[in-house]
Amino acid sequence: MTPAGKGGVPVWDLPIRLFHWLLVADLAGLWWTAAHDNLALHFKLGYAALALLLFRLFWGVMGSDQARFARFLKGPAAVLSHLRHMASPGPLPPQRGHNALGGWAVVVLLLVLLAQVGTGLFAVDDDGMEEGPLAHRVGASAAKLARRLHHANFSLIQIVVAVHVAAVLFYLVVKRENLVRPMVTGWKRLTFLPGEGEAGVGHGWVPLWRAGLLAAVAAGLVAGLVVFA
Numbered sequence: 027m028t029p030a031g032k033g034g035v036p037v038w039d040l041p042i043r044l045f046h047w048l049l050v051a052d053l054a055g056l057w058w059t060a061a062h063d064n065l066a067l068h069f070k071l072g073y074a075a076l077a078l079l080l081f082r083l084f085w086g087v088m089g090s091d092q093a094r095f096a097r098f099l100k101g102p103a104a105v106l107s108h109l110r111h112m113a114s115p116g117p118l119p120p121q122r123g124h125n126a127l128g129g130w131a132v133v134v135l136l137l138v139l140l141a142q143v144g145t146g147l148f149a150v151d152d153d154g155m156e157e158g159p160l161a162h163r164v165g166a167s168a169a170k171l172a173r174r175l176h177h178a179n180f181s182l183i184q185i186v187v188a189v190h191v192a193a194v195l196f197y198l199v200v201k202r203e204n205l206v207r208p209m210v211t212g213w214k215r216l217t218f219l220p221g222e223g224e225a226g227v228g229h230g231w232v233p234l235w236r237a238g239l240l241a242a243v244a245a246g247l248v249a250g251l252v253v254f255a
């Protein structure tokens with residue numbers, strides 16, 4: 027059976043979906059632990075965030091078709107054309123994977139999150155009792171600066187995530203396109219006929235063992251950083 031024959035086309039493989047929803051849960055935990063001054067757990071969740079982000083970078087190069095940066099990062103002409111489609115009434119052209127604007131939104135999300143982890147690793151807390159594993163490698167003033175940047179960047183993260191969720195709602199309400207279901211089930215309802223259009227090219231998902239291997243490498247790198255910091 028072609029993918030379209032199942033009533034949809036496969037879009038997000040399991041590793042991307044796990045990455046996404048684990049990241050959302052992890053961020054909630056990071057916010058909660060910071061707000062309740064549980065820095066021991068905050069650090070652990072921070073390491074998990076770093077492992078997730080490293081995995082996503084690997085998957086963007088060696089992962090499934092739709093996950094690859096080279097596939098969804100397009101030039102300004104494609105972004106402008108997508109913006110024009112967004113501004114005009116009616117549904118968007120069928121899209122399997124990130125659209126030209128969403129692709130760059132992924133880059134922004136990954137960068138602000140990496141910046142948060144990066145500053146956290148060097149930050150010292152306000153009373154100087156707790157510090158990230160790399161804080162001892164820089165002077166006290168640099169660690170304090172890292173802390174200030176960690177605070178400021180979290181405000182930026184809140185704005186970027188709010189825009190992200192607002193964009194998903196915009197597609198749902200205005201464009202009548204449900205992006206959330208594919209991020210949960212992996213499949214998207216598109217009107218391609220079997221054997222036609224993009225649906226005919228197969229799902230492009232690579233075997234799960236590769237994701238397992240890359241996740242283990244990401245976790246190993248983070249463990250190495252913590253142990254040898």
Ligand code: HEM
Pocket residue numbers: 042045046049050053054082093123124125128132135136187190191194205206207209
């Ligand atoms: C802490 C909050 C969140 C963060 C950091 C976040 C981050 C991300 C990232 C990095 C991606 C890109 C996926 C990839 O290619 O790896 C993404 C995609 C997506 N996210 Fe989120 N997300 C958050 C919350 C949410 C929520 C609450 C929803 C549901 C309402 C949501 C729905 C989606 C959807 C539908 C996509 C796929 C968009 C598309 O089809 O191009 N996200 N998100």
Ligand code: HEM
Pocket residue numbers: 053056057060061065068069072073075139142143144145146147148149150151152153156157158159173176177180
């Ligand atoms: C994406 C990952 C992360 C997020 C979203 C995050 C978020 C936060 C937030 C919201 C705060 C409180 C800021 C405030 O009081 O205004 C905080 C504090 C802190 N974070 Fe993170 N964090 C992350 C990763 C890390 C990592 C990896 C480390 C170090 C291993 C770290 C170390 C710290 C430290 C030391 C503080 C204490 C600052 C203080 O007491 O003022 N964070 N973090």
